[in-house]
Amino acid sequence: MCGIVGYIGKEQAAPILIEGLSRLEYRGYDSAGVAVFDAESGSLAVHKAKGRLQVLSEQLHGGADLDSTVGVGHTRWATHGAPSDINSHPQMSRSGKIAVVHNGIIENYTELKGFLQSKGVPFVSETDTEVVAQLIEYFYDGDLLQAVGRVLRRIQGAYALGILCADCPDRIVSVRKDSPLILGWGEGCNFIASDVTAILRHTRRVSYMEDGELAVLTREGIRCYNHLMQPIDKDVVTIDWEMDAAEKGGYEHFMFKEIMEQPEALRRCLSPRIRNGEAVFEDFSLSEDYVKTMNRIYIVACGSSYHVGMVGKYHLERLTRIPVEVALGSEFRYMDPIVDEHTLVIVISQSGETLDTMAALREARRLGGHILSIVNVVGSSIARESDQVLYTWAGPEIAVATTKAYTTQLALLSLLALFLAKRLGTVPEGDFQAMLAAFKELPDKMEEVLSRRDDIQYFASQYFHHNSIFFIGRNLDYALGLEGSLKLKEISYIHSEAYASGELKHGTISLIEDGTLVVALSTCDKLFAKAMSNVVEVKARGASVLALTVESRKEEMSHIADAVMTIPDIHDLLLPTLGVIPLQLFAYYVALMRGCDIDKPRNLAKSVTVE
Numbered sequence: 001m002c003g004i005v006g007y008i009g010k011e012q013a014a015p016i017l018i019e020g021l022s023r024l025e026y027r028g029y030d031s032a033g034v035a036v037f038d039a040e041s042g043s044l045a046v047h048k049a050k051g052r053l054q055v056l057s058e059q060l061h062g063g064a065d066l067d068s069t070v071g072v073g074h075t076r077w078a079t080h081g082a083p084s085d086i087n088s089h090p091q092m093s094r095s096g097k098i099a100v101v102h103n104g105i106i107e108n109y110t111e112l113k114g115f116l117q118s119k120g121v122p123f124v125s126e127t128d129t130e131v132v133a134q135l136i137e138y139f140y141d142g143d144l145l146q147a148v149g150r151v152l153r154r155i156q157g158a159y160a161l162g163i164l165c166a167d168c169p170d171r172i173v174s175v176r177k178d179s180p181l182i183l184g185w186g187e188g189c190n191f192i193a194s195d196v197t198a199i200l201r202h203t204r205r206v207s208y209m210e211d212g213e214l215a216v217l218t219r220e221g222i223r224c225y226n227h228l229m230q231p232i233d234k235d236v237v238t239i240d241w242e243m244d245a246a247e248k249g250g251y252e253h254f255m256f257k258e259i260m261e262q263p264e265a266l267r268r269c270l271s272p273r274i275r276n277g278e279a280v281f282e283d284f285s286l287s288e289d290y291v292k293t294m295n296r297i298y299i300v301a302c303g304s305s306y307h308v309g310m311v312g313k314y315h316l317e318r319l320t321r322i323p324v325e326v327a328l329g330s331e332f333r334y335m336d337p338i339v340d341e342h343t344l345v346i347v348i349s350q351s352g353e354t355l356d357t358m359a360a361l362r363e364a365r366r367l368g369g370h371i372l373s374i375v376n377v378v379g380s381s382i383a384r385e386s387d388q389v390l391y392t393w394a395g396p397e398i399a400v401a402t403t404k405a406y407t408t409q410l411a412l413l414s415l416l417a418l419f420l421a422k423r424l425g426t427v428p429e430g431d432f433q434a435m436l437a438a439f440k441e442l443p444d445k446m447e448e449v450l451s452r453r454d455d456i457q458y459f460a461s462q463y464f465h466h467n468s469i470f471f472i473g474r475n476l477d478y479a480l481g482l483e484g485s486l487k488l489k490e491i492s493y494i495h496s497e498a499y500a501s502g503e504l505k506h507g508t509i510s511l512i513e514d515g516t517l518v519v520a521l522s523t524c525d526k527l528f529a530k531a532m533s534n535v536v537e538v539k540a541r542g543a544s545v546l547a548l549t550v551e552s553r554k555e556e557m558s559h560i561a562d563a564v565m566t567i568p569d570i571h572d573l574l575l576p577t578l579g580v581i582p583l584q585l586f587a588y589y590v591a592l593m594r595g596c597d598i599d600k601p602r603n604l605a606k607s608v609t610v611e
Contacts, residue, residue: 002029002074002075002076002077002102002103002104003021003024003029003074003103003193003194003198004073004074004101004103004160004181004192004194005017005021005024005072005073005191005192005193005194005198005199006072006162006172006174006191006192006193006217007020007070007071007072007189007190008070008170008171008172008189008217008218008219009069009186009188009189009219010069010188010189011069011189012063012064012067012068013036013063013066013068013069013070013071014034014036014060014063014064014065014066014068014071015062015064016063016202017034017036017063017071017072018034018056018057018060018062019063019201020073020191020193020198020199021053021074021198022057023197024075024193024194024195024197024198025052025053025600029053029075029076030050030051030076030078031048031049031050031051031075031078031084031085031087031088032048032049032051032055032073032074032075032076032088033046033048033049033056033074033076033089033090034048034056034060034063034066034072034073034074034090035047035071035072035073035090035092035099035101035164036068036070037070037071037164037166038068039067039068039169040067042166043096043166044092044096044099044164044166046092047059047060047066048085048088048089048090049085049088050083050084050088053075070164070170070171070172071164072099072162072164072192073101074090074101074102074162076089079128080105080109080127080128080129081125081127086124086125086126087125087127089102089127089129090133090164091125091129091132091133092130092133093133093134093136094121094122094134094137095137097165097166097167098133098134098136098140098164098165098166099133099163099164100129100133100136100161100163100164101161101162102128102129102159102160102162103159103160103179103180103194104157104158104177104179105128105157105158105159106128106129106131106155106157106159107157108154108155108156108157109131109155109157112131112154112155113131116134116135116138119138121138128157131155132155135151135154135155136151136163139151140165142167144163144165144171145173145216145229148163148173148175148214149229152175157177158179158355159175159176159177159178159179160174160175160176160177160180160194161174161175161176162192163175170218170219171216171218172192172216172217173216174192174209174214174215175213175214175215176209176211176212176213177211178211178355178358178381179353180194180195180351180381181193181194181209182194182195182196182199182206182208182209183207183208183209183222183234184196184199184202184203184205185203185206185207186205188219189202189219190217190218190219190221191203191217192215192217196239197396197398204239204240205236205237205238205239206236206237206239207222207224207235207237208237208380209224209234210384212226213225213226213227213232237378237379253399253588253592253598253599254398254399255399255401255403255491255598255599256588256598258397258398258399258403259403259404259581259585259588260450261395261404262403262404262407262408262446262450262581263443263444263450264443265392265393265394265395265404265407265408266408266442266443266446266577267443268393268395269393269394269408269411269412270412270415270440270443273412273415274415274436274439274440277433278422278436279422279436281416281419285388286370286372286388288423290370291420291423291424292423293342294322294342294343294344295322295343296322296323296324296325296338296339296342296343297316297320297322297323297324297325297343297345297346298324298325298337298339298343298344298345298346298364298369299312299313299316299324299326299327299346299348299413300326300327300328300329300332300346300361301328301329301349301357302328302329302330302349302354302356302357303402303486304350304402304406304483304486305348305349305350305357305406306326306328306329306348307406307486308348308406308410308413309326309346309348309413310326310479311410311414311476311479311480311576312324312326312346312410312413312414312417313325313326313479314479315414315417316420318417319417319418319420319421319426320417320420320421321426322424328356329354329356329357329358329359330356332359332360332363333359333360333363337364337367339364340368340369341368341369341370343364343367343368343369343370344372345369345370345371345372346372346373346374346413346416347360347364347371347372347373347386348374348375348409349374349380349382350375350377350397350402350405351375351376351380352373352376352377352381352383353377353381357382358381358382358385361373361385361386365385370388371386371387371388372389372390373386373388373389373390374389374390374392374409374412374413374416375389375390375391376391376392376397376405376408376409390412392408394408399598399599400490400491400600401487401490401491401598403584406483407446407577407580407581410576410577410580411439411442411574411577414574414577415439418432418435418436434571435571435573437571438570438571438573438574439574441570442570442574442577442578445568445570445578446577446578446581448568449567449568450581453585455565456565456582456586457585459546459565459586460586460589460590460592460593461589461593462563463544463546464492464590466494466515467494467495468494468495468496468511468517469485469488469494469495469496469497469516469517469518469519470497470498470499470508470511470512470516470517471484471496471497471498471518471519472499472500472504472519472520472521472534472538473498473500473501473520473522473531474501474502474524474527474530474531475524475527476524476572476575476576477501477521477523477524477527477576477579478500478521480521480575480579480580480583481498481499481521482498483580483583484519484521484580484583484586485497485498487583487584487587488583488586488590490601490604491587491588491591491596491598492587492590492594492596493594493596493601493602494590494594501520501531501534502530504534504537509537509538512538512541512542513542513543514542515542515544516538516541516542516543517544517546518538518543518545518546519545519546519547519548519583519586520534520535520538520545520546520547520548521548521579522535522548522549522553523548523567523572523575523576523579524575525550525553525572526572528549528553531549532557532560535547535557536560539560544562545560545561545562545563546561546562546563546564547560547561547563547564547565548565548566548579548582548583549564549565549566549567550566550567550568550570550575551566551567551568551569554566565586567579567582
């Protein structure tokens with residue numbers, strides 16, 4: 001959600017800013033802008049435009065029109081004020097001396113804006129960010145760092161800030177609180193960015209800013225300070241993945257590329273953790289004694305990660321016999337959750353920066369829970385604040401609609417459930433080995449499903465014209481349906497809902513009429529007969545039924561459903577991980593046929609860093 005890039009060095013800044021912003025388009029945005037120091041006039045030059053980054057790039061000829069070696073850029077996702085040129089970032093102070101780019105939300109901006117207006121300060125935008133720029137100027141008396149410090153003591157909320165001052169053409173000031181921001185260390189140049197992908201072409205050496213930290217970037221280096229404005233040293237890490245991992249690699253869309261990358265992502269995720277007939281989690285900090293005293297598990301997540309948690313609840317309760325509750329990150333703080341030192345809180349986030357999930361993590365820690373996180377991004381905020389972190393190693397995921405992050409999260413959580421069950425002695429050794437063998441088979445069976453993607457494309461061509469679609473299933477199939485429905489609605493804009501099949505008669509069936517498409521999920525063998533009954537039920541009301549089942553049940557399901565998608569038979573623990581592949585492909589092909597912007601769906605962001 002929103003993106004920041006800043007550069008100071010010896011090269012022309014604007015082309016680097018625009019190229020970096022293009023790497024952040026996946027985060028979601030509705031306008032873009034840059035601010036650079038114009039040496040000829042001794043002032044800041046700001047250019048911004050509503051719409052795609054391409055609009056701004058064309059206006060500036062890719063940045064070539066701006067002859068400056070220091071600047072900041074931003075892609076904005078509107079929160080305060082509608083998308084417009086005026087509301088776009090960077091926001092300026094009234095004299096034009098201060099320029100600010102900002103991710104996050106200033107919660108007390110109304111109060112601060114009122115104060116400034118009472119002092120005669122005019123405002124031109126509807127944004128909370130302009131308050132920051134105006135407030136810095138209000139306190140500025142020649143010492144930029146002191147002015148920024150005074151502002152930080154007054155603003156409340158979440159923010160990552162990049163700040164330019166016309167009087168200080170040799171520096172960029174950056175600040176972070178509850179919104180991700182990294183520092184990039186170059187040779188004769190330095191960077192700030194919301195994500196490493198924005199600067200990876202220029203440097204692999206980065207530092208992760210912590211909450212309350214401030215940094216001053218010059219061409220010669222970066223000076224960092226804590227919330228008390230005391231100098232601190234930052235660890236520098238080297239990014240070890242290649243830039244082409246964040247490129248399309250010949251695919252039409254990132255989403256399709258990432259769907260196809262899932263077997264390999266699973267191998268990276270699982271292979272090091274299955275050795276010599278055991279599930280292995282190196283550096284696992286939970287002792288066997290602690291595991292045996294756990295009396296409750298919470299899974300806390302948002303979006304697709306929440307759907308991972310829904311599947312994980314079934315697995316954990318079945319295998320460990322410990323009660324599990326799945327909570328939305330945005331609701332956890334308001335539930336008055338029952339958490340103590342015997343509670344394991346599993347926090348799931350692809351980016352590791354989801355603000356609601358982060359707030360839930362901090363609440364769980366305050367209550368005394370042990371925090372175990374499952375994330376993809378090494379060094380992310382959630383990873384750093386957890387007692388234990390399990391990385392999915394899925395590689396960079398660019399498309400807004402998650403695919404490989406979801407499947408690796410799900411496989412990892414399922415393996416964790418098996419690992420904990422082994423420690424608790426709640427799974428027979430024969431069952432344990434059978435499940436472990438299924439994990440080894442999973443990537444190959446996933447490749448088998450992907451090899452039959454033409455069948456899914458055909459089904460999409462038959463059903464893409466529907467404007468309302470229902471997913472039904474029981475148990476694991478219900479949890480799977482939640483993700484299948486979300487994938488479809490977020491990239492095709494089709495109204496789609498997932499329901500537990502047993503709830504049809506409690507209201508949902510009133511929405512079924514002639515021609516309604518129902519995607520019936522029936523991969524769980526023990527519930528197949530009930531699933532067939534539900535298919536008959538909706539067919540009797542005129543529905544068209546596209547079913548998903550295992551290959552051994554295809555013929556039986558074909559007698560009733562209008563069309564059948566299949567996955568290979570596999571241990572039921574892993575049916576949702578395999579079953580989501582046809583649903584991802586179906587959503588992708590439907591959106592493709594409807595002409596949608598698949599990688600950048602409207603109103604959505606990759607990383608939700610505001611409440």
